[in-house]
Amino acid sequence: MSIPPSHLSYQTGGQSEYCLRLGTADVARTILIVPPLFDEMNRTRKLLVDAMRALASGGVCTVLPDLPGCNESLADLSAQSLDSWRQAVCDCTRQLSATHIASMRGGCLIDDSANVPLWRLAPVKGASLLKRMLRTRIAADRENGVSTTAEQVIEDAKSGPIALSGNRLGQHMLATLESAEPIARANIHEVALSDISGAPLWLRAEPGEDHVMAAAMAADLDRWSASCGG
Amino acid sequence: MSDNIENAMRGLLSDVLGLSTGQVEAMDDETELFGALPELDSMAVAGLLTEMEDRLAIVIDDDDVDGDLFATFGNLVTFARHKVAK
Numbered sequence: 570m571s572i573p574p575s576h577l578s579y580q581t582g583g584q585s586e587y588c589l590r591l592g593t594a595d596v597a598r599t600i601l602i603v604p605p606l607f608d609e610m611n612r613t614r615k616l617l618v619d620a621m622r623a624l625a626s627g628g629v630c631t632v633l634p635d636l637p638g639c640n641e642s643l644a645d646l647s648a649q650s651l652d653s654w655r656q657a658v659c660d661c662t663r664q665l666s667a668t669h670i671a672s673m674r675g676g677c678l679i680d681d682s683a684n685v686p687l688w689r690l691a692p693v694k695g696a697s698l699l700k701r702m703l704r705t706r707i708a709a710d711r712e713n714g715v716s717t718t719a720e721q722v723i724e725d726a727k728s729g730p731i732a733l734s735g736n737r738l739g740q741h742m743l744a745t746l747e748s749a750e751p752i753a754r755a756n757i758h759e760v761a762l763s764d765i766s767g768a769p770l771w772l773r774a775e776p777g778e779d780h781v782m783a784a785a786m787a788a789d790l791d792r793w794s795a796s797c798g799g
Numbered sequence: 800m801s802d803n804i805e806n807a808m809r810g811l812l813s814d815v816l817g818l819s820t821g822q823v824e825a826m827d828d829e830t831e832l833f834g835a836l837p838e839l840d841s842m843a844v845a846g847l848l849t850e851m852e853d854r855l856a857i858v859i860d861d862d863d864v865d866g867d868l869f870a871t872f873g874n875l876v877t878f879a880r881h882k883v884a885k
Contacts, residue, residue: 697853704845704861712841719861772815772846774838 572625579634581660582653587641588661591621592630598794599630600688601667603658606675606698608734609771610639613673616770619783620790627791631671634661636679647730647737651695651745655679669794674698674771677751686797687757688790690765695749702733758793765789804879807854808872815846828873833866844869857882 575590592599602617604610621631636654638646662670662683670687672680677692703719710717722731723743730737762769767782809823816838833839839847847869848859859882868878 693853697849700852701845701849704848705842707861708841708845768817769814772850773817774840774843774846777817
């Protein structure tokens with residue numbers, strides 16, 4: 570049986586952001602999902618929502634917030650940084666009473682401020698995300714007959730937001746991204762891709778889906794969240 | 800050692816381009832990549848390079864990358880071996 574989604578909101582940075590919830594709020598466990606960042610976010614949304622549905626049918630509630638400037642958000646993406654997104658995750662955790670956080674890829678860079686147990690899948694450094702977006706930008710420029718370097722693109726960002734993989738990013742985001750690493754703290758359960766049967770959909774050129782991987786993620790999240798917190 | 804790198808490159812192509820296991824396992828040194836695989840365009844190259852750096856713990860200077868690197872599977876493996884040996 571398919572569980573209907575609820576459309577909630579949370580307040581952060583002085584405005585309201587949208588949040589998708591699957592499952593009911595009266596259950597013992599509510600897992601907040603921090604998605605991968607930038608273009609990887611788009612490629613994995615179906616995977617995440619499939620995993621959320623599987624968890625909901627087993628009685629575990631999940632919430633997937635829009636980060637300011639992403640999806641339905643009216644906030645200016647170019648005014649965001651990893652710090653404003655970390656605050657948004659913290660605000661959403663508190664306001665929607667999440668008992669656990671599950672983050673993936675770049676989501677692991679902004680998941681550490683709320684004091685709840687943490688599950689991380691395939692964490693990535695901010696520098697790797699930035700480098701890939703810069704390379705994509707340079708390749709796109711080259712196809713338009715313009716020769717640029719990563720240094721030039723970063724320099725351009727000092728005079729205003731730049732477009733990277735379809736995202737208008739400001740200097741503060743680039744600066745925080747360059748040095749960001751998943752922050753270590755107590756109560757983290759880290760999962761490698763090889764622990765979950767599936768393919769890294771976030772690397773693909775097109776969004777995809779993988780029901781087997783979504784089910785494996787849901788099963789691991791269910792086991793883990795039952796064993797801690799809540 | 801060399802087999803590990805070759806297998807890592809097969810896994811990389813499968814993961815980033817979404818190629819089937821059968822397709823990447825059938826590749827040999829002469830298998831043409833860029834121009835022969837519709838999945839491999841210049842945007843995908845950006846993903847392949849960055850993922851290669853992460854998986855092999857190497858740094859690729861974009862000046863090292865020319866048209867020949869992704870011409871054949873053999874070229875890609877040779878490049879990766881050379882970088883890892885450095």
